[in-house]
Amino acid sequence: MSRADDLNATLRRVHPAAALNLSTAGEGLFYPQGIPTQSAEARGCAIDATIGQVTDGHGHALALPAIAEAIAALDFDQATLYAPQGGRPDLRQAWRAHIQADAPAGPGPLTLPVATSGLTHGLCLVATLFARPGGTLLLPDPCWGNYVATFQRVFGARPRTWRLLRERPEPGQALDLDAFRAALAALTEPSTLLLNFPSNPLGYSPTPDEAAAVVQAVDGSPVPLVVVCDDAYQGMVWEPSARRTSLFHDLSRLDPARVLAVKVDGATKELFYFGGRVGFISFGAEGEAAVVLEDKARAAARATISSVSATSQAVLARALASPDLAAQQQAVRERLAGRYRALKDELHRAGLPSLPFNSGMFAMVPVPGDPEGLRKQLLTEGVGVVSLPESRALRLSYGSVSRAEIPGLVRAIARHLG
Amino acid sequence: MSRADDLNATLRRVHPAAALNLSTAGEGLFYPQGIPTQSAEARGCAIDATIGQVTDGHGHALALPAIAEAIAALDFDQATLYAPQGGRPDLRQAWRAHIQADAPAGPGPLTLPVATSGLTHGLCLVATLFARPGGTLLLPDPCWGNYVATFQRVFGARPRTWRLLRERPEPGQALDLDAFRAALAALTEPSTLLLNFPSNPLGYSPTPDEAAAVVQAVDGSPVPLVVVCDDAYQGMVWEPSARRTSLFHDLSRLDPARVLAVKVDGATKELFYFGGRVGFISFGAEGEAAVVLEDKARAAARATISSVSATSQAVLARALASPDLAAQQQAVRERLAGRYRALKDELHRAGLPSLPFNSGMFAMVPVPGDPEGLRKQLLTEGVGVVSLPESRALRLSYGSVSRAEIPGLVRAIARHLG
Numbered sequence: 001m002s003r004a005d006d007l008n009a010t011l012r013r014v015h016p017a018a019a020l021n022l023s024t025a026g027e028g029l030f031y032p033q034g035i036p037t038q039s040a041e042a043r044g045c046a047i048d049a050t051i052g053q054v055t056d057g058h059g060h061a062l063a064l065p066a067i068a069e070a071i072a073a074l075d076f077d078q079a080t081l082y083a084p085q086g087g088r089p090d091l092r093q094a095w096r097a098h099i100q101a102d103a104p105a106g107p108g109p110l111t112l113p114v115a116t117s118g119l120t121h122g123l124c125l126v127a128t129l130f131a132r133p134g135g136t137l138l139l140p141d142p143c144w145g146n147y148v149a150t151f152q153r154v155f156g157a158r159p160r161t162w163r164l165l166r167e168r169p170e171p172g173q174a175l176d177l178d179a180f181r182a183a184l185a186a187l188t189e190p191s192t193l194l195l196n197f198p199s200n201p202l203g204y205s206p207t208p209d210e211a212a213a214v215v216q217a218v219d220g221s222p223v224p225l226v227v228v229c230d231d232a233y234q235g236m237v238w239e240p241s242a243r244r245t246s247l248f249h250d251l252s253r254l255d256p257a258r259v260l261a262v263k264v265d266g267a268t269k270e271l272f273y274f275g276g277r278v279g280f281i282s283f284g285a286e287g288e289a290a291v292v293l294e295d296k297a298r299a300a301a302r303a304t305i306s307s308v309s310a311t312s313q314a315v316l317a318r319a320l321a322s323p324d325l326a327a328q329q330q331a332v333r334e335r336l337a338g339r340y341r342a343l344k345d346e347l348h349r350a351g352l353p354s355l356p357f358n359s360g361m362f363a364m365v366p367v368p369g370d371p372e373g374l375r376k377q378l379l380t381e382g383v384g385v386v387s388l389p390e391s392r393a394l395r396l397s398y399g400s401v402s403r404a405e406i407p408g409l410v411r412a413i414a415r416h417l418g
Numbered sequence: 419m420s421r422a423d424d425l426n427a428t429l430r431r432v433h434p435a436a437a438l439n440l441s442t443a444g445e446g447l448f449y450p451q452g453i454p455t456q457s458a459e460a461r462g463c464a465i466d467a468t469i470g471q472v473t474d475g476h477g478h479a480l481a482l483p484a485i486a487e488a489i490a491a492l493d494f495d496q497a498t499l500y501a502p503q504g505g506r507p508d509l510r511q512a513w514r515a516h517i518q519a520d521a522p523a524g525p526g527p528l529t530l531p532v533a534t535s536g537l538t539h540g541l542c543l544v545a546t547l548f549a550r551p552g553g554t555l556l557l558p559d560p561c562w563g564n565y566v567a568t569f570q571r572v573f574g575a576r577p578r579t580w581r582l583l584r585e586r587p588e589p590g591q592a593l594d595l596d597a598f599r600a601a602l603a604a605l606t607e608p609s610t611l612l613l614n615f616p617s618n619p620l621g622y623s624p625t626p627d628e629a630a631a632v633v634q635a636v637d638g639s640p641v642p643l644v645v646v647c648d649d650a651y652q653g654m655v656w657e658p659s660a661r662r663t664s665l666f667h668d669l670s671r672l673d674p675a676r677v678l679a680v681k682v683d684g685a686t687k688e689l690f691y692f693g694g695r696v697g698f699i700s701f702g703a704e705g706e707a708a709v710v711l712e713d714k715a716r717a718a719a720r721a722t723i724s725s726v727s728a729t730s731q732a733v734l735a736r737a738l739a740s741p742d743l744a745a746q747q748q749a750v751r752e753r754l755a756g757r758y759r760a761l762k763d764e765l766h767r768a769g770l771p772s773l774p775f776n777s778g779m780f781a782m783v784p785v786p787g788d789p790e791g792l793r794k795q796l797l798t799e800g801v802g803v804v805s806l807p808e809s810r811a812l813r814l815s816y817g818s819v820s821r822a823e824i825p826g827l828v829r830a831i832a833r834h835l836g
Contacts, residue, residue: 007710007713007714010706010707010709010710011707011710011711013706014674014705014706014707014710015674015678015703015707015710015711016642016674016675016676017608017642017643017644017673017674017675017676017677017678018644018674018678018701018703018707018710018711020608020642021548021608021609021610021642021643021644021678022547022548023546023547023548023549023550023553023573024550025546025547025718026546026547026548026714026718029546029547029714029717029718029721030713030714030717031503031713031714031716031717031720032717032720036502036503036720040502051500053499053500055499059495060495061494061495061498061499063494067498068494071492071494071497071498071729072492074489074490074492076479076481076486076489077477077478077479078693079489079693079694079733080479080485080489080690080691080692080693080694081471081473081479081692081693082469082471082692082693083693084454084458085449085454117535117539117695117723117726117727118723118724118725119724120720120721120722120723120724121535121722121723121724124721124722124723128441128443128444128447128572129440129441129443129444129447130439130440130441130444131441132441132442135441146720146721146724149717149720149721150721150722153717153721154546154718154721154722155441190435190438190439191439192439224434224435224438224439225435225439226435226436226439255435256432256433256434256435256436257434257435258435259435260433260435260436260439272498273498274498274499274500274728275496275497275498275499275500275501275727275728275729275732276497276498276727276728276729277535277723277724277725277726277727277728283436285433285436287432288428288431288432289428289429289432289433289436291428292425292428292429292432292433292436293429293433293436295425295448295449296425296444296447296448296449298449299447299448299449299450299567299571300443300444300447300572302449302450302454302538302564302567303447303538303542303564303567303568303571303572304538304539304542304568304572304722305535305536305538305539305542305695305723306536306537306538306539306564306695307536307695308535308695309535309693309694309695309727309729309730310692310693310694310695311489311693311694311727311729311730311733312727312729312730314693315497315729
């Protein structure tokens with residue numbers, strides 16, 4: 001009996017009025033034993049490598065001074081009155097410039113971003129506009145578990161997956177492009193494709209050649225595609241051999257008869273403002289198409305949340321105007337890059353195999369036996385990690401452990417896998 | 419051709435990949451010419467009575483000192499790191515106590531509230547869990563336009579309405595209880611009923627007798643009901659003859675074989691923290707039913723937004739802990755009550771008929787001719803109001819006009835309707 005079945009059976013017994021009124025989504029939804037639950041269980045661990053946020057390793061935020069100053073300088077009117085639907089105009093313009101500044105070949109078609117309540121809400125808006133019951137959502141495997149909750153459990157789409165990594169990944173040739181092309185070729189109706197680089201849980205970004213091959217395969221899709229770039233970890237790329245900028249910039253230039261590129265991003269990870277819950281949804285479109293798509297995105301946002309926290313938007317708008325922001329962001333990125341290199345070194349030293357990782361804040365360590373059992377064992381040793389049983393692996397976050405803790409983290413795992 | 423048809427036709431022409439991928443919701447959604455649009459058009463008006471938020475009449479927030487102090491004292495870690503899914507535990511407990519303190523007959527069955535990104539998101543979670551394509555949503559007429567966007571356009575429910583007011587409403591006998599009973603009697607399958615007192619756009623709250631009749635009618639429903647109390651304007655009741663507390667407290671005690679009571683509320687209007695976007699969803703349930711319903715609500719929140727702004731939650735949690743909060747809230751309520759009495763007096767003096775209003779921050783003035791034409795005319799005179807063409811009326815908000823502006827507001831309208 002699944003967890004949802006179990007909950008529904010209980011409800012039929014103790015609250016018939018609720019049970020008889022559940023929608024299909026209401027029947028399917030249950031709070032998963034996923035990353036938030038595993039992260040909650042790791043609270044109090046000496047080493048907590050569970051969560052995809054950046055701390056100093058002791059549970060404190062790594063201060064981006066521009067964000068701290070913006071919080072200290074919050075204007076009461078701006079923080080407490082309604083912000084316009086769709087987001088503050090100044091913030092939307094600033095975020096558009098922020099995206100365009102990152103386009104490797106100059107700005108392509110790009111709508112004015114619509115503010116969302118974090119990236120999940122941006123994905124929820126994509127699902128609202130494009131997910132049909134029984135329609136296809138093509139996901140990488142492995143991927144973030146919440147995609148399934150949003151697209152399948154709430155909106156009824158049917159996920160299919162392509163295996164992200166080759167059987168024997170080699171440097172510069174890690175993505176399973178054959179699997180990707182085969183998955184696209186098998187599509188028979190308009191479909192949504194979700195891309196996520198740097199990826200969660202892998203921490204992998206493609207090489208420029210791999211990226212070009214992905215874009216070329218999308219361009220050759222047999223069906224009209226909505227291609228969603230989940231750019232949560234945008235710019236957090238630690239190897240010069242990996243592509244640093246979003247594939248959105250290439251995808252947005254493809255023929256609108258075949259491809260709609262959608263960019264979901266935000267301040268959450270990019271500016272280390274995890275609690276702010278300010279994200280954005282933008283489309284690779286211009287002219288009349290831009291007008292229509294932005295109208296529908298604002299309408300979907302209004303129907304699901306009305307508007308985004310004005311307090312958080314005020315913080316972000318002020319921080320984005322700071323001339324020092326980029327340098328401050330770079331300083332935190334360099335700390336993360338240092339942790340990344342330390343993790344690479346320690347894994348190598350311990351002889352512990354890992355899947356290819358070069359970006360973001362995660363690494364995956366294969367566990368041939370029982371990853372969930374190992375996670376629970378590690379908890380008793382004061383070490384928190386995430387288990388991904390379906391991938392037969394652990395996910396380590398180096399966002400929330402200090403560099404000094406990394407040798408201990410690796411040693412704790414190696415003792416059980418050596 | 420409807421606005422949505424128009425947008426879809428454009429998209430088919432200029433962006434086939436987007437058009438061919440739209441879901442039913444994606445096809446139906448368009449940003450309405452509703453209150454946010456009318457409010458945007460009124461920006462710059464000397465008198466702006468469009469929007470349901472409380473200002474000093476000059477666009478500035480009416481400071482609740484506890485909120486101001488909480489903003490000034492924001493803790494960087496609390497404001498920038500992730501808040502737990504479902505909401506900060508201390509905040510959820512505090513909000514539960516806040517609800518229970520208001521129960522006229524002592525606390526009844528009540529789950530731990532789940533934090534939402536404003537009240538709209540709370541309604542979105544209700545729709546996620548309970549709205550079925552083609553299923554019935556029973557709404558009062560008139561009601562807030564966004565209900566239709568959330569329940570019908572996104573989730574496919576079919577709205578039916580009951581006429582809220584009698585043909586000739588009399589003091590203490592304004593609600594059309596016969597219409598309400600008839601609408602309930604006509605239900606043939608499990609359905610969702612939405613109640614909103616104090617109501618938007620009417621600004622009406624029932625008398626204790628009317629409230630008891632509503633609860634009794636719900637108790638006699640021929641089908642299992644989900645009854646949603648949209649308590650946005652909770653406690654803003656200006657006449658001793660009107661019921662001040664939520665009907666949720668009575669509905670939550672009804673038989674779970676027939677009724678599930680859901681409470682959607684939040685700090686937005688109750689604590690005048692409009693921009694914070696912190697709302698809550700709670701159920702009238704206990705024991706195992708509470709566990710299941712809270713689990714599903716957290717799951718739905720995770721699938722749509724992940725978590726609520728930690729910055730806003732930190733502000734609200736601190737403000738709720740202030741011993742002075744209730745007195746400060748009362749002080750702003752008294753200013754609103756003063757505006758309410760001034761509006762009543764001026765309407766009477768001008769001989770301008772209005773529909774019954776006794777609470778919230780709105781009043782409706784019938785316009786026999788063309789309310790939208792009158793709204794546009796008033797804009798040219800520096801007066802912003804909302805037109806409700808389907809109700810043949812104007813909606814006046816006294817939240818955003820000062821008491822001194824009220825005679826001018828009424829005179830401007832009376833000149834055209836006298």
